Amino acid sequence: MHPAKEHFDDWAGIYDDYYADQEIGDREFYVELAREADGPVLEVGCGTGRIYLELLHADVDAYGIDVSREMLDVLRERAEDIDGSPHVRQADVTDFQPERNYALVIVPFRAFLHVIRLEDQQAALRTLREALAPGGRLVLNFFTPDIDWIAERYGEPQTEVLERDGQTYQITTLAELEDAVEWIVRERRTVEHDGTVVSESAYRLKLVTKREFELLCETTGWSDWTVYAGFDGEPLERGGQEQVWIVEK
Incomplete structure (x- = not known):
């Protein structure tokens, strides 16, 4: 898989x-x-x-x-x-x-x-x-890869609001440099609706x-x-x- x-x-x-x-x-x-x-x-x-x-x-x-x-x-x-x-x-x-x-x-x-x-x-x-x-x-x-972007944004949760079908969702993304030698990033995303987590997943990227x-x-x-x-x-x-x-x- x-x-x-x-x-x-x-x-x-x-x-x-x-x-x-x-x-x-x-x-x-x-x-x-x-x-x-x-x-x-x-x-x-x-x-x-x-x-x-x-x-x-x-x-x-x-x-x-x-x-x-x-x-x-x-x-x-x-x-x-x-x-x-x-x-x-x-x-x-x-x-x-x-x-x-x-x-x-x-x-x-x-x-x-x-x-x-x-x-x-x-x-x-x-x-x-x-x-x-x-x-x-x-x-x-x-x-x-952008060193300044990594230094400013990685390790800090970034939250966005999504309006969909009349409902409001809060999406939080946390990107972290998982491997500084191989330049591998891990991103975790959480979706909340009315204070309840409805989705949570993660993926990796190779810069x-x-x-x-x-x-x-x-x-x-x-x-x-x-x-x-x-x-x-x-x-x-x-x-x-x-x-x-x-x-x-």
Whole structure:
């Protein structure tokens, strides 16, 4: 079982509401890439369909995998509202069997950071390379570690209020640097309603630097790659910026 599965199963019901106001500008970027792809597209970590359903709406030949069955159930329900026919299944990126060769594989919204161990990161990148057709591209994004952010926010509970279906929920997140050598973060989230805890779960992230990911690409058979800051092609210059990688087979 993927270590993040339980967390995302638990969060499936409120995931879309929680992230509704936390857009990072990736949706249009990935949809445009998918439209330009000369063949089918695979989204890794498609979740509840935040990007995947936009691909369907754009008539992209899109496929998706996710570790959480509960998240995929939400995606399928949402697809009914747009008369879509999603091709998604539960699978772990480290060992799934590709159903075809894809022209483009995308891993949006920092999903790669949920792959914690070095051997799993390498397995995932090898598997994705094998899933691509000749000349295909892997595109993914995740944030650059920011020392100032870690010093200011980690170890201090952060509380937000979520309004959903006329009800008010209090969501508390506590992020801690679990392993300062390997740069592994543990985040715990608690959801309360009327003073009662209704949900509590945790997950881990492996923070990845630019040099680390370059070495991962080099050791897993990729031929060429480019990294930008954000989705407008700006240079990567400081911590906290969003790394956007375009990796060529």
